[in-house]
Amino acid sequence: MKILAIESSCDETAAAVVEDGTKVLSNVINTQIELHKTFGGVVPEVASRKHIENISDVVDKALSDCGMTINDVDAIAVTYGPGLVGALLVGVSTAKGLSFMAEKPLIPVHHIKGHICANYIEHPDFKPPFVCLVASGGHSHIVYVKDYFTYEVLAKTNDDAAGEAFDKVSRVLGLGYPGGPAIQKCAKDGNPEAIKFPRVNMGEDGFDFSFSGVKTAVINYIHNAEQKGIEINKADVAASFQEAVTDVLSRHLIECAEKYGVKNLALAGGVAANKALRERVEMLAAKKGMTFVCPSMSLCTDNAAMIGCAAYYEYRNGAIADMSLNAVANLQLG
Ligand code: KG4
Ligand code: ZN
Numbered sequence: 001m002k003i004l005a006i007e008s009s010c011d012e013t014a015a016a017v018v019e020d021g022t023k024v025l026s027n028v029i030n031t032q033i034e035l036h037k038t039f040g041g042v043v044p045e046v047a048s049r050k051h052i053e054n055i056s057d058v059v060d061k062a063l064s065d066c067g068m069t070i071n072d073v074d075a076i077a078v079t080y081g082p083g084l085v086g087a088l089l090v091g092v093s094t095a096k097g098l099s100f101m102a103e104k105p106l107i108p109v110h111h112i113k114g115h116i117c118a119n120y121i122e123h124p125d126f127k128p129p130f131v132c133l134v135a136s137g138g139h140s141h142i143v144y145v146k147d148y149f150t151y152e153v154l155a156k157t158n159d160d161a162a163g164e165a166f167d168k169v170s171r172v173l174g175l176g177y178p179g180g181p182a183i184q185k186c187a188k189d190g191n192p193e194a195i196k197f198p199r200v201n202m203g204e205d206g207f208d209f210s211f212s213g214v215k216t217a218v219i220n221y222i223h224n225a226e227q228k229g230i231e232i233n234k235a236d237v238a239a240s241f242q243e244a245v246t247d248v249l250s251r252h253l254i255e256c257a258e259k260y261g262v263k264n265l266a267l268a269g270g271v272a273a274n275k276a277l278r279e280r281v282e283m284l285a286a287k288k289g290m291t292f293v294c295p296s297m298s299l300c301t302d303n304a305a306m307i308g309c310a311a312y313y314e315y316r317n318g319a320i321a322d323m324s325l326n327a328v329a330n331l332q333l334g
Pocket of ligand 2: 111115136137156270301302
C-alpha cells in the first residue's frame with residue numbers, strides 16, 4: 001500500500017510517499033527555520049503563509065522523486081493535530097483536495113503517533129509493546145505503545161515542553177534558534193556538573209515533567225551574573241542545563257518502563273536528536289537489560305515519512321476521514 005503523506009503542523013512543509021508503513025520511497029522537507037530565526041522562534045502566521053506557498057511544490061516533488069503521479073498512490077494521509085492551527089489547515093486542506101480529486105481514501109494522523117512510528121522505519125524488528133519518550137518543541141510525553149493501535153500516555157509535562165525549554169534557554173544565552181542543536185554544540189566544551197540546575201518530578205508517581213523551573217533557574221543564573229558584572233561560562237551553562245533535562249527525561253523513561261514491566265524503549269521527537277540524551281538512554285537501557293532504539297536524526301525532527309508510516313497502521317485500524325476533517329490544534333493522544 002503506497003501512501004502519500006503530508007505534514008505541516010509547525011515550521012516544516014513536508015510530503016513523502018511510504019509503502020507498507022516502512023519503505024520510504026520519497027521524503028521531501030522544506031524547512032522554514034532560516035525564516036523564523038529572524039524572530040527567534042516560530043511565528044504562526046508567517047508559518048501558515050509559507051506552507052501555502054510551498055505545499056504544492058513539496059507534494060509534486062514527493063511524487064516525482066519516486067516517479068509517481070497522484071493516481072499511483074493508494075491513499076492520502078495528513079497530520080491533523082496537534083500543532084499550529086493555521087499551519088495544520090494548509091496540510092489538511094491540501095490532503096482533502098487531493099483525496100477528493102483523485103478519489104483516494106483520506107487518513108487522519110496524530111502528529112505524536114507519527115513521531116513514535118518513525119522508529120519502525122529503520123528498525124524492522126522493533127515492535128510493540130514498548131515505552132517511548134516523545135520530546136519535541138510542543139510535547140514531552142512518555143507513551144506506552146501496547147500494540148500498533150493502542151497508545152497510553154504514562155507521563156506528560158505540566159508546563160513547558162523539553163524542546164521549548166531548549167529554545168528559550170538558547171535564546172537567553174544568545175545562541176539562536178532552534179535551541180536544541182545550538183545548546184548541544186555549545187555544551188560540547190562545557191562541564192555538565194558545573195552548575196546544579198533543578199530536577200522536578202511531578203504527578204502521583206513522580207513521572208510527570210516540569211521544565212519551566214529549570215528554564216527559570218537558568219535565566220535567573222544568567223541575570224544574577226549580569227547584575228554582578230560576572231562573566232558567565234556559556235558552555236558550562238549549556239552543558240549543565242542539558243544535563244538537567246537529559247537526567248530527568250532518561251530517568252523517568254526507565255522508571256516508567258520498569259513500573260509497567262516493559263523491556264523495550266524508544267525515543268522520538270526533535271529532542272530525541274540530542275546526542276547526550278541518546279547516549280544516556282542507551283547507557284541506562286544497557287544497564288537494565290532493556291533494548292533501545294531511536295530514529296536517525298533526520299527522522300527525529302518533523303517529516304512526512306513518519307506520518308506515512310503511522311498512517312499505514314491507522315488505516316489498518318479503520319481510521320478514514322471524510323471531507324469534514326478539520327485541524328485540531330490541541331488534539332489529545334489515546
Ligand atoms: O519534533 P520537532 O521537529 O517539532 C515539534 O513537533 O515541535 O521538534 C523541534 C524541537 C525544537 O524545540 C528543537 O530545539 C528541538 O526539537 N531539537 C533539539 C535538538 N534538535 C532539535 N533539542 C535538543 N537537542 C537537539 N539536538
Ligand atoms: Zn514534531
